[in-house]
Amino acid sequence: MVPETRYAKSGEVRIAYQVVGSGPVDLIVVPGFISNLDHQWDNPALGHLLSRLASFSRLILFDKRGTGLSDRTGTIPTLEQRMDDVRAVMDAVGSERAAVFGTSEGGAMSMLFAASYPERCQALVLYGAYAHFFTWVLPPDKFEGFLEKVEQSWGTGASITAFAPTWASDERFRQWWARSERLGASPSAVLALLRMNAEIDVRHILPTIRTPTLVLHRAGDSRVNVEAGRYLAQTIPGAKYVELSGQDHFISAGDADSVVSEMEEFLTGSRADVELDRILATVMFIDIVDSTKRASELGDRRWRALLDQHDRIARLEIERFRGREVKTTGDGFFDGPARAIRCAAAISEGVRSLDLQVRGGVHTGEIEVKPHDICGIAVHIAARICALAGAGEVLVSKTVRDLVAGANLRFGDRGFHALKGLDEAVHLFRAETEEYMRAPSAI
Known part of the structure; x- marks a missing residue:
């Protein structure tokens, strides 16, 4: 649930804030150049990050003046x-x-706050932060061109490639990011904020920081050069530096749990074991038949347009059959095997109008649910079953076949097959999807 948003008065300006958790440490997050308190909880990965922070702290979130839900000042x-x-x-x-937890552009203000108000700053944590924009983010000769691109594309989510490249192909996240831009600030406000941030230089105040400091930076950060983090750690007296793997600047797009675990240990002296959300679920994989050949025949632009239509059909059917889409469009997991089979059949039927054929694989087993993906042996089994299916065919494991009694589904025996990574052969069945298409679906 989204926490209650309240307002604090700073002079004549009202600042939106939220409080989550009741841990022994007060942790206030200073966001990057834009944020929106309510909208950030709509992203499962970001919600997971915030919930983990709140598990060991009283987490204090706010939108900076001029952004998100706080007052626009002009x-x-x-x-x-x-x-x-x-x-x-x-x-x-x-x-x-x-x-104080300063991320990206919020790092400079956090460092200045720690130096200016040490009596109110218990500790300082910096992630993806820098002391000088032009030195570690973007050189001056590329700045104006960057601003032009921002002005032209603001609100479309195009900037996601700079902040979270591993999620750039995820249409759901791109849409969320596009809305984040629009809800975070107007185009004019963003340009003004970027110009102001580019002028900030806090290098000279770093040696005056006496607050215990943790500096976190990903080695391949796509937005802020890793040397920025190394410089902060070398210049802030006594700072602890942890270099993490990954290329995403946006924390939640990468291994956010590693970031949180380092913070928890630094702030509390210990780190909790991360419990993965393990559930029994039915995993469905869908794959386009002869996709490489079709892409070559159509060319990049027409193939991309065709894929977009395929993705829309797949998403609609996954939603209709109460599934949850995972990282690759068309794949999903369900709380019932019959719904997964019917969903695969519906997608196969739906894409025929696009002159596409798909194959499907379905298996039921225990999976680990992450904020933006799933994993576990059941996932691998479903993927390998899918790879064995023919065009227009949906193959299922015996486990699935045995769980759908009374669901009015018919199966043809496809025999036993050896799957990579498994000691024993798996008994597979072909779902008679045509039978399903003629019968009413009980969702």
């Missing part, structure tokens, strides 16, 4: 004004001292 806020906003939010929630 002028570009200074760092001093933004520090006033942090104090106003802390006062509103009764926090005398807090650990």
Whole structure:
């Protein structure tokens, strides 16, 4: 559930904030250049990150003035004004001292806050942060061209390639990101904020920070060069530096649990074991037959347009049959095997109008559910069953066949097959999907 949003008054400006959790450490998050408190919970991966932070802290979230749910001011806020906003939010929630977590552009303000108000800053955590924009993010000669691209594409989600390249092909995340841009700030406000952020240089104040500091940075960060994090750790007295693997600047797009575990240990002295969400589910894989050949025949642009139509059909059917889409479009998992089979059949029928044929594989077993993906041996089995299916065919494991008694589904025996990674052969069956297409579906 989305936490309640309240407002703290900082001078004449009202700053939106939320409080989650009741841990022993107050942890206030200073976001990057834009945010929106309510919308961020709509992203499962980001919601997972915030929930984990709240598991060991009293997590304090806010939108900086001029962005998200906070007041639009008509002028570009200074760092001093933004520090006033942090104090106003802390006062509103009764926090005398807090650990400050500065991410990306929020790092500069967090460092200045730690140096200026050490009595209110218990600890400082920096992720993907930098002391000077032009040195570690973008050189001056490329800045104006960057601003032009931002102005032309703001609100479309095109900037996702710079912030979370591993999610760039995920249409759901791109749509969420596009809405984040629109809800975070207007195009004019964003351009002004970017210009202001580019002028900030806090290198000279780093040696004055006496607050215990943790610097986290991903080695292949697509937005901020890893040397930025190394410089912060070398220059802030006594700072601890942890370099993480990955290329995404956006925390949740990569291994967010590693980031949280490092923070938890730094702030509390110990880290909790991450319990994966393990459930019994039916996994369905769908694959386009002869996709490489069709792509070569059509060319990149026409093939991409055809894939978009395929993806829309797949998503609609997965939603209709109460499934949950996973990382690759067309794949999903369900709480019932009959719905998974019927969904695969419906997708196969739906894409025929596009002159496409798909194959499907379905298996039921225990899976581990991550914020944006699933894993486990059941996932691998379903994928390998799919690879054995012919055009227009949906193959299922014996486990699935045995669980759909009374579902009015018929099967043809396809015999035993050896699957890579399994010691024993798996008994497979062909779902008579044509029978399903003629029968009413009980969803």
